Amino acid sequence: MITIKSINQLLQQAKQGDVQAQNALGLLYLNGDNLAEDVEQAWYWFNEAAKKGFEGARLNLGKMYQKRLVKDFSDKPEKAETPLARRLMQLRKEALAEGMPLLNSDEINEEVRKRRVGYEI
Numbered sequence: 001m002i003t004i005k006s007i008n009q010l011l012q013q014a015k016q017g018d019v020q021a022q023n024a025l026g027l028l029y030l031n032g033d034n035l036a037e038d039v040e041q042a043w044y045w046f047n048e049a050a051k052k053g054f055e056g057a058r059l060n061l062g063k064m065y066q067k068r069l070v071k072d073f074s075d076k077p078e079k080a081e082t083p084l085a086r087r088l089m090q091l092r093k094e095a096l097a098e099g100m101p102l103l104n105s106d107e108i109n110e111e112v113r114k115r116r117v118g119y120e121i
Contacts, residue, residue: 002034014045022049023057030064039069 007028013021026045029038043064049057064070 002028004034007034014048017052019049019052019054019057022046023054023060026057026060030060030069039064043070 010021010025010028014025022045026042026049027033028035029045030042031037043061046057046060046064050061061070
């Protein structure tokens with residue numbers, strides 16, 4: 001059983017950069033185990049670990065997107081409801097301002113579909 005004390009220890013380890021603690025904290029937030037279920041916090045901690053190359057966190061992020069728990073990408077700024085979505089829109093605007101060609105969501109989905117050929121999800 002997970003206690004408040006163990007959650008606090010896990011949080012401290014996660015804040016110090018421990019990828020296993022970050023991934024575990026993400027799972028706690030995602031499943032609501034002794035914490036309020038919080039998809040954004042789950043995504044945040046999985047993403048922190050994934051940025052450092054932790055494969056388990058990358059897998060968990062993929063599952064979140066696959067299950068449509070995270071809906072961050074949108075071509076329409078008015079649909080950017082979460083802080084993450086707003087940040088993605090900001091980065092998208094900056095890239096467009098610099099002349100970087102970007103794909104729309106249909107083009108992204110097609111590219112993902114092409115790359116998934118031969119892989120079972």
